[in-house]
Amino acid sequence: DQQVKQNSPSLSVQEGRISILNCDYTNSMFDYFLWYKKYPAEGPTFLISISSIKDKNEDGRFTVFLNKSAKHLSLHIVPSQPGDSAVYFCAASATSGTYKYIFGTGTRLKVLA
């Protein structure tokens, strides 16, 4: 049973528009969330994180929103650029246990020029 779900396997967006990638989780003990980006033939690279004490974290063009009551987080990319085309993974971890990250299956974003 997947605790972190990315229900959209792919997303296409026009250059300059907003990209919104979604992630849902089921474990109410998760309190730290991350987004990673992966280009082909490369390892995932860290993008942005958010702790459950916040509902928003922003870094340049990237903003992560957390809705704890809905167990939902989203990554907004504004404006989207062709170089943002990659697979995006969300991950979560809980305060208890081993602090390991639980990853989603990823969403492939394609930004069209």
Next chain:
Amino acid sequence: ETGVTQTPRHLVMGMTNKKSLKCEQHLGHNAMYWYKQSAKKPLELMFVYNFKEQTENNSVPSRFSPECPNSSHLFLHLHTLQPEDSALYLCASSRTSGRTDTQYFGPGTRLTVL
């Protein structure tokens, strides 16, 4: 070399072979990880080492045997694997194994078991 490197990048092996995957990090980190990514499945943590000591074994079958001789190197020894073990194996490192320490990933080894 910078960051996290992995060798080989691709590996094809038979079920009776013994092979090893190598990971090296040049970031001065103290924690290293092995992850597995099978097709259409999420990244799955296999092992965690912190200051050369194994701190996590995520119920991984014994045909996968990790080795961490020092904080910069991590190996995954493979023996009598099954075709379902074919996957992308990713190594990562972080300053410590604390969850807010960013994990830096290598490019992975694409393993095919025939």
